[in-house]
Amino acid sequence: MHKAIEITELTKVYSNGRGISNMNLTIDQGDIFGFLGPNGAGKTTAMKVMAGLMRPDRGDVKIFGASVIDDYVNAMKHVGCIIETAESYPYLSANENLKLFARFYPHVDQKRIDECLEITGLLKYKNEKSRKFSLGMKQRLGVAAAILSKPKLLILDEPLNGLDVEGIIEMRKLIKQLVHESGTTFFISSHLIHDVELTCTRIGVVYGGQLINVDYTHNILSNYSSLENYFISEVDRNGRV
Numbered sequence: 515m516h517k518a519i520e521i522t523e524l525t526k527v528y529s530n531g532r533g534i535s536n537m538n539l540t541i542d543q544g545d546i547f548g549f550l551g552p553n554g555a556g557k558t559t560a561m562k563v564m565a566g567l568m569r570p571d572r573g574d575v576k577i578f579g580a581s582v583i584d585d586y587v588n589a590m591k592h593v594g595c596i597i598e599t600a601e602s603y604p605y606l607s608a609n610e611n612l613k614l615f616a617r618f619y620p621h622v623d624q625k626r627i628d629e630c631l632e633i634t635g636l637l638k639y640k641n642e643k644s645r646k647f648s649l650g651m652k653q654r655l656g657v658a659a660a661i662l663s664k665p666k667l668l669i670l671d672e673p674l675n676g677l678d679v680e681g682i683i684e685m686r687k688l689i690k691q692l693v694h695e696s697g698t699t700f701f702i703s704s705h706l707i708h709d710v711e712l713t714c715t716r717i718g719v720v721y722g723g724q725l726i727n728v729d730y731t732h733n734i735l736s737n738y739s740s741l742e743n744y745f746i747s748e749v750d751r752n753g754r755v
């Protein structure tokens with residue numbers, strides 16, 4: 515069985531010298547992987563390369579065995595992603611927005627759109643324009659669009675950004691539901707330590723453009739009183755920048 519994601523020696527340095535360097539990471543199918551790091555650590559840069567939105571200086575990302583650089587179409591076949599923000603057309607309804615996305619996938623019909631609205635709790639707002647949606651509802655619409663084609667892997671960049679407590683709890687439930695019902699693999703970036711602790715089964719700490727450690731959440735929590743203590747100790751061990 516292919517690994518869901520294999521990142522090797524991934525390096526992307528911007529002209530100002532910042533970015534990511536020499537990241538190596540393997541994600542198993544079924545993982546809910548948390549890519550944890552403070553603002554500017556390099557999470558979005560790595561995810562843009564993973565989603566094929568940016569070319570790395572060096573290294574590769576394979577998704578279910580296919581390279582995003584050499585075999586982009588096959589690599590992306592089983593991926594849904596939300597990078598930076600979940601965009602929608604404000605003057606279109608939730609249903610119309612999803613219909614637009616569905617044009618990319620010949621097998622996605624109205625029945626599947628309704629299913630995705632149902633899964634994300636938006637069915638009752640199906641005909642409302644997304645302009646009237648709260649941030650949490652917009653995020654859910656983004657997830658509905660990302661899961662239309664039943665991807666085996668969802669890459670979500672800061673999916674909890676700007677959500678209130680209820681929105682965060684709902685999004686966490688949705689992620690766990692998708693893992694439970696469809697065995698979806700998740701790669702989620704976040705700077706919210708507590709939430710990563712509650713949501714993710716495996717965690718990678720990114721700091722200063724480097725992936726400084728990767729471990730299972732249950733291992734971390736059996737050695738540290740909280741993920742926050744682990745994070746601080748890992749950052750100190752590797753030298754603050």
Ligand SMILES: Nc1ncnc2c1ncn2[C@@H]1O[C@H](COP(=O)(O)OP(=O)(O)OP(=O)(O)O)[C@@H](O)[C@H]1O
Binds near residue numbers: 532553555559560
């Ligand atoms: N287009 C760019 N040009 C130059 N520097 C950039 C560019 N994009 C990002 N950077 C820098 O690269 C570093 C990594 O940024 P990145 O956006 O990947 O971090 P992040 O971990 O996603 O942070 P955040 O949580 O704030 O989104 C930062 O120091 C950032 O300032």
